[in-house]
Amino acid sequence: MYPPTDRTTATRMRDRMSHDRAAVHAVLDEAYHCALGFVVDGEPRILPTLHVRVGETLYLHGSTGSRPLLAARGPDGLAVCVSVTLLDGLVYARSQFNHSANYRSVVAHGTAHLVTDDREKTEVLTALVEKVGAGRSRETRPPNRRELAETAVLALPLREVSLRARAGGVGDDEADLDLPYWAGVVPLRLTPGLPEPDAGVGVGVPGYLPAGGTPPTPAPTPSGPTPPAPR
């Protein structure tokens, strides 16, 4: 469990909030991209970026020239708020008011620091590549010195973290159940299409990618557990 704080305690719909580490990790690992929030001159900013979790650290990918990366260079780091959201379905109720969405959403607060150690940075870049294909870091050219210098990575320790989620079916009021309207859930799932090889590629599609001819994975049912995204 992540210890709840003022910033990670629900003011409403408390039953949707959790601080369970395994559940938080599952969302961070399934999602490819996040929203990185920070403050510039008192104003809110958001940079969408890619992330990877390694243990209890969330790493955020960036370029050396981007604003938050520059700001995180200093010894104090950068106060950030990171959100990761997976949309699992749309909920159609008989009443407009009870329309909703099924989702899993992690929000993490803390201070991010620029990763300056080349070994740590290399490990993060390996983890980012492994995230999109287990074993792929051995089937690609690793970064050279120039590429390593051109890549910036922020590290955010996972300490103040919460998960908000809705799952399941329609929550119509008792009095609305006889209304003659369709109600139900439409599951949504980020689904991979068939791999499209670059020109000149002479090797077959790796095993960690969806194979040619295989139909996409069916969407999860709202009541059952959600399988991890294809890697």
Next chain:
Amino acid sequence: MYPPTDRTTATRMRDRMSHDRAAVHAVLDEAYHCALGFVVDGEPRILPTLHVRVGETLYLHGSTGSRPLLAARGPDGLAVCVSVTLLDGLVYARSQFNHSANYRSVVAHGTAHLVTDDREKTEVLTALVEKVGAGRSRETRPPNRRELAETAVLALPLREVSLRARAGGVGDDEADLDLPYWAGVVPLRLTPGLPEPDAGVGVGVPGYLPAGGTPPTPAPTPSGPTPPAPR
């Protein structure tokens, strides 16, 4: 075109940035959820929520008790940054450095105000329901007075807005093209599964939902135009 400002001008990869209204609208209309960024006591906060665009206003859905909604109550409104991201594919390069993602991402800056006019609020709630099914606002029970009072909506005028996007294939260096590694793009698409009716529903699946037995829409090719998400 949205007029570029300091906050919506790229400091790097300028070719990925656009201010085209139609392209911005298309992303906002296809995506169901957004990240709403704001500042509390100098610290960044992000609230994931649902949105709908009506003309040149982005409306953000919330509950009357949530922090940003309370903060936006005042005459000055609330300084916000909203980001909406659609992940269109994963890009597998021969070099780890050139791994990337295809995406379309809108960021909007400005001051959000709480919608206090009941007519405007009703129109927004109608638009939110229409977004998940054209015609659905006529096949549902509209909000009553209590439900209207319990729903809060923020309005953000679309003035300072940018779109960042990557599309297309692998960007490997010339020198890497002969490496014996698989490279290519795996398209990703948020795909609806079959509708799961609530218990006791006596009417058929509406036409705006994926019909029973129809296979999911194939993922878009990275070169072609991306069709709008199923409504």
